[in-house]
Amino acid sequence: MSEDIEIQLRRALRPVEPSAGFAERVMRALPERAPRPALAPVTVLRPAPRAGLWRTLSAPSALAASLVVAVMLGQHVGEQVGREQTEREQRAGLAARAELMQALRITSRKLDLAYQAVNRPAPAPPPAEENRS
Amino acid sequence: MRSRFALWVTALLCAVPAFGQDRGLLKLPAFAGLEEKASETVQVNVDSKLLGLACRFLSSEEPDERAAQKFCTSLTGVYVRQFTFDSDYAYPKSDIDGIRRQLLSPGWSQIVNARSRKENTDVTVYILVDGGKAKSLAIIASEPREFTIVNVIGNIDLDQLHDLEGNFGVPKLEIETGKKPAASPVPAPAPAPKPAPKKN
Numbered sequence: 001m002s003e004d005i006e007i008q009l010r011r012a013l014r015p016v017e018p019s020a021g022f023a024e025r026v027m028r029a030l031p032e033r034a035p036r037p038a039l040a041p042v043t044v045l046r047p048a049p050r051a052g053l054w055r056t057l058s059a060p061s062a063l064a065a066s067l068v069v070a071v072m073l074g075q076h077v078g079e080q081v082g083r084e085q086t087e088r089e090q091r092a093g094l095a096a097r098a099e100l101m102q103a104l105r106i107t108s109r110k111l112d113l114a115y116q117a118v119n120r121p122a123p124a125p126p127p128a129e130e131n132r133s
Numbered sequence: 134m135r136s137r138f139a140l141w142v143t144a145l146l147c148a149v150p151a152f153g154q155d156r157g158l159l160k161l162p163a164f165a166g167l168e169e170k171a172s173e174t175v176q177v178n179v180d181s182k183l184l185g186l187a188c189r190f191l192s193s194e195e196p197d198e199r200a201a202q203k204f205c206t207s208l209t210g211v212y213v214r215q216f217t218f219d220s221d222y223a224y225p226k227s228d229i230d231g232i233r234r235q236l237l238s239p240g241w242s243q244i245v246n247a248r249s250r251k252e253n254t255d256v257t258v259y260i261l262v263d264g265g266k267a268k269s270l271a272i273i274a275s276e277p278r279e280f281t282i283v284n285v286i287g288n289i290d291l292d293q294l295h296d297l298e299g300n301f302g303v304p305k306l307e308i309e310t311g312k313k314p315a316a317s318p319v320p321a322p323a324p325a326p327k328p329a330p331k332k333n
Contacts, residue, residue: 099179101197115247
């Protein structure tokens with residue numbers, strides 16, 4: 001049964017030679033088309049395929065770049081920290097100087113007070129005897 | 134036994150420099166009560182570390198700072214307490230007495246005690262001498278409305294202190310010999326007239 005179907009199918013689908021003049025008939029049946037304008041040759045510039053950054057910069061150069069960035073960043077941070085420290089130290093120094101000078105001025109004033117008290121003229125002596133009599 | 138001995142020696146070795154450093158440093162009370170009563174309070178605590186910093190910032194262009202520069206590095210501490218009040222004798226004398234007691238300890242000498250009954254001022258200057266050198270200076274000044282304690286610690290060069298006095302507008306005070314003031318640059322007051330000779 002199945003063999004019969006197969007045979008029938010093969011028979012139905014067997015290659016058949018077209019009749020003479022088939023191609024001409026088909027071409028005639030096609031609608032006539034306007035002739036195509038001549039196209040100017042176009043140069044298509046396609047971007048070159050981009051290679052990956054990692055491929056361009058090889059591992060050592062990437063490492064070197066990272067190092068340079070790290071050093072620069074470290075230097076910047078170091079300078080910043082140093083500047084802040086200097087400013088802090090300067091503020092503390094100026095405050096300490098002000099305190100010291102205030103202390104020394106008070107010391108001087110008190111020494112002056114002592115000097116004035118020591119150098120105060122002695123009280124007038126008692127009147128002479130001749131005046132008493 | 135041996136380890137205990139070593140421990141004692143170590144403790145002693147540690148204590149000796151600390152003793153040397155604290156010598157001349159007065160234990161100033163907190164004066165907590167005074168601060169509330171006072172209309173103006175000055176508390177200066179310049180220890181050796183701050184002194185080192187302050188000395189670096191002294192300007193040689195200012196005469197008083199130039200004078201301070203000369204002896205600043207030889208000091209190890211400057212401490213001041215000053216309280217100003219709106220009324221007379223608003224501070225308890227016991228606070229002053231406590232400090233005076235500290236100045237009775239060996240080494241301290243009272244070199245000037247200037248008391249004015251008229252102005253009710255009392256200024257006492259003490260100096261701590263160690264090895265023939267002044268190591269600390271203390272001033273206690275009590276006035277009706279002001280009470281001041283000064284403690285200057287370090288190798289105090291009295292000549293340089295004179296420079297300081299001069300620069301701060303204070304006439305020279307002969308504190309080496311104590312008691313008597315030196316011939317001052319300020320014209321001395323006219324001597325009191327001698328009593329006329331007794332006529333017979």
